[in-house]
Amino acid sequence: MRTRPLKVALLGCGVVGSEVARIMTTHADDLTARIGAPVELAGVAVRRPSKVREGIDPALVTTDATALVKRGDIDVVVEVIGGIEPARTLITTAFEHGASVVSANKALLAQDGAALHAAAEQHGRDLYYEAAVAGAIPLIRPLRESLAGDKVNRVLGIVNGTTNFILDKMDSTGAGYQEALDEATALGYAEADPTADVEGFDAAAKAAILAGIAFHTRVRLDDVYREGMTEVTAADFASAKEMGCTIKLLAICERAADGGSVTARVHPAMIPLKHPLAGVRGAYNAVFVESDAAGQLMFYGPGAGGAPTASAVLGDLVAVCRNRLDGATGPGESAYAALPVSPMGEVVTRYHISLDVADKPGVLAQVATVFAEHGVSIDTVRQHVRPDSDGEASLVVVTHRATDAALGGTVEALRKLDTVRGVASIMRVEGE
Template sequence: MVSDRPLKVALLGCGVVGSQVARLMTTHADDLAARIGAPVELAGVAVRRPAKARGGVAPHLVTSDAAGLVGRGDIDVVVELIGGIEPARGLINAAFDAGASVVTANKALLAQDGPALHAAAEEHGADLYFEAAVAGAIPLLRPLRESLAGDKVNRVLGIVNGTTNFILDRMESSGAGYGEALEEATALGYAEADPTADVEGFDAAAKAAILAGIAFHTRVRLDDVHREGITEVTAADIASARKMGCTVKLLAICERAEDGRSVTARVHPAMIPLGHPLASVREAYNAVFVEADAAGQLMFYGPGAGGAPTASAVLGDLVAACRNKLGGGRGPGESAYAALPVSPMGEVVTRYHISLDVVDKPGVLAQCATVFADHGVSIDTVRQTGKDGEAQLVVVTHRAPDAALSGTVEALRRMDTVHGVASIMRVEGE
């Protein structure tokens, strides 16, 4: 039976995602009411430029006074799609103060201030839902937080940024350089005019912090995540990966230490074998590979961005928040009971692919091998090519701590016979 009293929703932001949320709330109104048990009413839409025409949104609902809308007192759920830290943080806290639950897609704010937001929600008996903050339409956070609540997650490995995946995919499939692939991504609307957040790994790092926190029941902040972008990935790196039977992806990797006493979270480009499920993720799609004790290996795949896909995740959270409002309950809050320390990148153990430009003369390979051995880094394979007194050494190592690799590279750079370290890339997914 559907209640007569509508649940009122305030929408903050009406851009690519917000406009789709407003549209779906209207077109799916009857279904939403049946699923929730009460009608859902869009009570107001806060935007920066209220004079701009917005199809599908009644003009009388549009306002530039976001604080006034949130603080009305009759709002049941606030949907925050502004992004960034402020004013989003202040508005979310104001929503909790007014007794409203919150649905957000704000990964940057959650990665920076998630614990404080969860605490505010709990203090006011409200919900904080954020499925759309990671991997768009892919149902990922709720399975981690609820479906796997009785299991032990050991590793989360994923492609969580569609822009960088598109660029790397184009570099591999067409032989384009980074700059050319970025231009294509921009022309197609996959990359912003300022792509820094994507290509330098900030977007993926925020998502990694959220994923690690949920997977390991530990507070992980953005500052805890090691971050590297794709701007230094070259066509030569792509070619080297192909020779190894690998492809290059920007990965978010969250791992529990083998002894279970700490966790790590990192974002960086890496070579993964072509046989790994993530290797076949093309274009701007996202995919996340989860490894758990009892469930084994799980993969979540789908569109990771875009107005309609992200709005789908927002609407799912909205339904959950409204059901809780109607029933007087709350959804799951923050789970950080494990409180595991987050280890620095230097303690991460993995394999490496290193390209060195060296003098082409006898004994150079042996000198370089000695440097690796001195730093405790074991060599798996070496490939050498040379011409006109110059040579390139491509070294693939066995598993070693990242700190040992850093020491090795610094020592190699100081060698007279090494003209430069052309590239360093980790090898994952084996």
């Protein structure tokens, strides 16, 4: 066994970074045995050096992250500061000065993953990022390595714990969106500004990464269709229950039926209660993978938090250190398929549409005509007349599968009907 330690630079020492440092210390003997050499925390770059960090030698703490990654003796840089800059520059600088990189930075990887992979390859170094998607859940490595001999056709998942907690609370208690968000904030599941989570930006970045790996195609954040969940109501959940469904914010990455293109999207959707994802509760994440040979696989576990995310970081650290000792590198970017990313309008899906309509004869016929004119077939129709509606009824239409463009055109035409007082809710139906 090699006695000279492999030196690790840690960029960021917040919730995740502090857990990485703790595990490196408390599990030092096990890590040494698994890697074949000891690992040493050689420096920690932070913004506030005066803060007391339990278990970390103050002499290791610095505010000069650039100088830390430029040190010629650093073997691996662990980046957990997040954001685009200075993370991007620090990572590329680390490659230039001989270090491999382990990152949890989903936003950066979704935006500039191709360039970072190219920089790693140019300098003969590793770029690993299991922690960037779904926290502790092993997902990137199974897609990139375990399923390397298979053909993945679909990745469908709950990849944001905050949104799942909110929707699960709305489903189980009948709470409204704001009430559920307030509880998530009080419990620490939601940030003071929850926009990245509830508007789907976080999930979209993860979808871009997953699609790129699953389909061997470069998929950027801009390629991912995104809708948030702030408009989901208690009435939507009531309607979903009538269909035997619940509502989840899903990241969906699909290969077209002809295999010639891919799509990536994030939006709330109704899924049947019998689907495995329907039972994912609280702040947990789960990802459902469908492939030719392996069939259906599901990965489940905590998708965020200091210790779970640090677990994924340390798994990558062990792999990268082993590669370092062997003088090799692990799998890099695989984008050989170079499939085009189709726009959302070409996605084939189903819709659940709730309309407020005039309660008089002929309305259903008018609505059905609009669907027919746009080539969208109706699966079921339910009508409810409210006692205090003043001549108004609620009409719920569930469609068969059609392109999203055709469904969107149908909704716009329905809005123009004199007998349609309003479109109360529009939601896609998935997982069937």
